[in-house]
Amino acid sequence: MNIKKYYLAARNTWDETLAYRLNFVMWRVRMVLTLLTMYFLWSALLLPGGNILGYTREFMLTYILGTSIINSLVISNRSYEVGEEINNGNLSNFLLRPINYFLYQFSRDLGDKAMNIVFSFVELTILFIILAPPIFIQTDSSLLALTFFSCLLALTMYFFLNFLLGLIGFWSPDVWAPRFVFITVLTFFSGGLFPLDILPKPIFSILEFFPFPYLLFFPLKIYLGQLVMAEIIKGIMISSTWIFVLWFIVKFAWARGLRLYTAYGR
């Protein structure tokens, strides 16, 4: 397999984003503002030495800042295009050429993420120097490695989910609404708003078998050192299983969808 075409797809994504200078700058400003808002809100709610729902101020702030960092890593910004491209017929361009559309989108996504990481890194460094927030720093390298690994799983899982949502385009012209509902549900159940373990125990233990907690909550809990090894392994097993399941669903839906594809417009 020629990997270079996928590298080029990722690189062109950079070029494309950078082509809109003002858009790009504004987007970064928005990221920083969101982060600052979250930070000031929670640091005002939590007084030093305070404790909320079993989380100390330091841990809660780390959790909240952590979600926005991991969010920018895991959430794919690009694959929403899939549904649009099916409906406006642009998908034809990829079907006609010897390129794997799935890998193409994944490379574009990675290109996008690489960009996020580079700029987030610069911005965060500046913010840390200015604000010096009370943040919990994990020093255990094996936990850091596991956090990173679980982020990779989350990223893959999220991509599959998002791609799958895009494939709805084969069956329905309305891809935006299901996506919107899904994203809202996802933000809640992935722990994007608060740590999931403050939910009642029965709900949380059901939730554990869904893919959502493994997108944000799980990597952060590993980072915070609040999970024992058995729990970490269990989580990795569950999310890997989901990745396999989703992979098969994507493959199946793609094959079925193509039969319905009408290559409208173009």
Next chain:
Amino acid sequence: MDSIEVKGLKKYYKVQKKEAGLAASILSFVNRKYEEVKAVDGISFKIDEGELVGFIGPNGAGKTTTLKCLSGLLYPTAGEIKVLGYTPFSRKTNFLKQIALVMGQRNQLWWDLPPIETFILNKEIYEIPDDKFKKTLDALVSLLDVTDILKTPVKKLSLGQRMKCEFIASVLHSPRVLFLDEPTLGLDVVMQKTLREFIKEYNKQYKATILLTSHYMRDVEALCRRVIIINHGKLLFDGKLSDLVKRHAPYRIVKLTLQKNIDESLMRGLGEIKSFTYPQVVISVPYRRISDVSAKILKDLAVQDLIIEEPEIEDIIREIFEKGKS
């Protein structure tokens, strides 16, 4: 060797019907209404390697749908297709590397980036060797005269410039089978001619099989010896362009310029009078009577000028379509 073989191809679409408005959308969500459209309804033909065939039909005849089936974009409802021995819908890499579909209204260029970026991406996608890529690109760029726009973002290009770049992007990998859907759409007369010559040359040089649709009969006349005519998804004619004229238009058009005004009734016996606005007369005369009639005209009428023409291809085709309607 057959390059393209189509047997009983059918493609039916289910098209959703919905009134405008949100309420209708909700209703349609609960109770969806579909209508079946028979875009292609049982077409069969064969095309030899190296043939250049014109594919003709009015809007919505099923031309584009057929081309999309042939290039593997659409899953046929029924029938069998072989292109270069492959089943298009399986979209095997070796198949895709040997074909191209150029559509006058398609966009494969990256909108925000200069065309050269798309060309380079295609080089990698099709795994074209460096030297071959450079040679082909140089040839295409100078032929289509786009040297100075290669580095301009696509969104800033004019329709014609974009079309030329789309064309280059589509044939960079030297496909053996080319499907051209309205390739001259939006081009000026000079560019149309250049592109026509390019298609002709490409066909000759690479022994490429080309199937071409166009609304400009000039394109078809200049390029294709064979034409396939379809309407309402059904095949109406498949054969040489010259046979089409012979079979469907066994008459000639005689154009006269009279020296002095005469009564129309004097010319009734000559043939069917298409128009008479003194001094011009246009008469349609059956092919086998043409020499008699012209002799008679020269003898009996005072004419300044006499022209005998083959009927326009466009007229013949219009007649075929109109006959199909009734």
